Amino acid sequence: AAKAAGKDQAAVFDVAMRQEQADRIRLLERLRAAVDADEFAVHYQPIVRLDDAHPVAVEALVRWLPPGRSPVGPDLFIPAAEDSGLIVALGEWVLRRACADAAEWHRRWGTTVTVNVSPRQLVDPHFTVKALAALRASGLPAAALTLEITEGVLVRSGAHAAQALLHLSALRAEGVRVAIDDFGTGYSSLAYLRDLPIDVLKIDRSFMPADDADTQQAVLVRAIVDLATGLGLTIVAEGVETADQAGLLRALGCQRAQGYHFARPVPAAAAGDLLALAGNVQIEPVGAEQHGD
Ligand code: C2E
Ligand code: MG
Numbered sequence: 001a002a003k004a005a006g007k008d009q010a011a012v013f014d015v016a017m018r019q020e021q022a023d024r025i026r027l028l029e030r031l032r033a034a035v036d037a038d039e040f041a042v043h044y045q046p047i048v049r050l051d052d053a054h055p056v057a058v059e060a061l062v063r064w065l066p067p068g069r070s071p072v073g074p075d076l077f078i079p080a081a082e083d084s085g086l087i088v089a090l091g092e093w094v095l096r097r098a099c100a101d102a103a104e105w106h107r108r109w110g111t112t113v114t115v116n117v118s119p120r121q122l123v124d125p126h127f128t129v130k131a132l133a134a135l136r137a138s139g140l141p142a143a144a145l146t147l148e149i150t151e152g153v154l155v156r157s158g159a160h161a162a163q164a165l166l167h168l169s170a171l172r173a174e175g176v177r178v179a180i181d182d183f184g185t186g187y188s189s190l191a192y193l194r195d196l197p198i199d200v201l202k203i204d205r206s207f208m209p210a211d212d213a214d215t216q217q218a219v220l221v222r223a224i225v226d227l228a229t230g231l232g233l234t235i236v237a238e239g240v241e242t243a244d245q246a247g248l249l250r251a252l253g254c255q256r257a258q259g260y261h262f263a264r265p266v267p268a269a270a271a272g273d274l275l276a277l278a279g280n281v282q283i284e285p286v287g288a289e290q291h292g293d
């Protein structure tokens with residue numbers, strides 16, 4: 001009886017696997033068509049200075065907007081786009097779009113932009129040329145662009161990591177900055193913080209302390225902040241959802257933060273409005289003459 005039950009389970013599993021595979025293929029077909037039909041948009045989420053909540057940068061986050069359906073988030077389609085290689089074309093489109101949108105924001109308010117880059121894009125021998133072309137076409141200075149990569153990309157040994165390193169070093173030589181995204185979740189090595197071409201660490205949101213009593217998380221965050229600061233890296237805390245978390249991060253010496261507490265990702269036009277509002281707040285310059293009334 002046990003054997004029969006095992007067989008049944010195997011059959012159920014097999015059906016589920018086939019279903020999953022069919023779903024993946026259908027998703028991939030729809031994604032291909034969506035790339036051809038321009039059904040994507042880039043939304044932007046502010047990254048703020050913790051001192052005064054001023055938005056100093058925005059992160060570009062891709063959205064799929066199938067006509068007549070609700071928007072689809074990247075967690076649902078980026079994995080399929082990566083497996084299939086479609087991410088190379090999609091990622092290049094996001095980069096060009098983000099540079100174009102950010103060029104005006106940078107000109108007016110000094111805002112910089114960060115763009116997620118998938119491992120597949122960094123294996124493309126033309127990535128450096130494509131990124132520089134996106135900058136040139138938009139007029140955005142190289143120093144106003146940060147590329148976000150995950151830890152795995154550079155730590156992996158072999159030809160792929162070597163190719164990725166070449167791209168990042170070449171782009172950094174032009175002024176582009178490099179951020180490690182979701183820091184702390186991968187196979188981190190302290191040596192790479194010292195040796196690799198990086199400028200920014202984004203602490204993964206799984207490290208966010210739940211509240212003031214969450215001392216273990218706070219100890220980890222403090223250690224990461226101290227380490228990165230000592231190495232001259234900029235720290236961004238991800239997933240900040242409450243005022244208490246923002247206050248705690250500030251106390252721990254963290255410079256920048258991103259999260260729903262400050263702002264959600266919004267379409268380009270709304271991001272422009274938000275930056276304009278922040279940019280128009282006049283801050284009294286230090287040492288300026290005081291006018292009485
Ligand atoms: P990520 O790069 O770590 O981006 C941050 C994600 O956290 C975004 O999800 C953002 O909406 C979400 N988030 C921001 N603040 C909060 C918060 O306070 N609480 C919570 N719970 N979440 C918050 P999103 O937009 O769904 O993107 C998910 C992931 O998809 C990104 O994670 C990134 O890895 C990937 N992704 C997004 N756009 C692109 C892209 O253009 N290219 C590539 N290769 N990957 C992308
Ligand atoms: Mg990111």
Ligand code: MG
Pocket residue numbers: 181182202204238
């Ligand atoms: Mg992240």
Ligand code: MG
Pocket residue numbers: 182
């Ligand atoms: Mg993530």
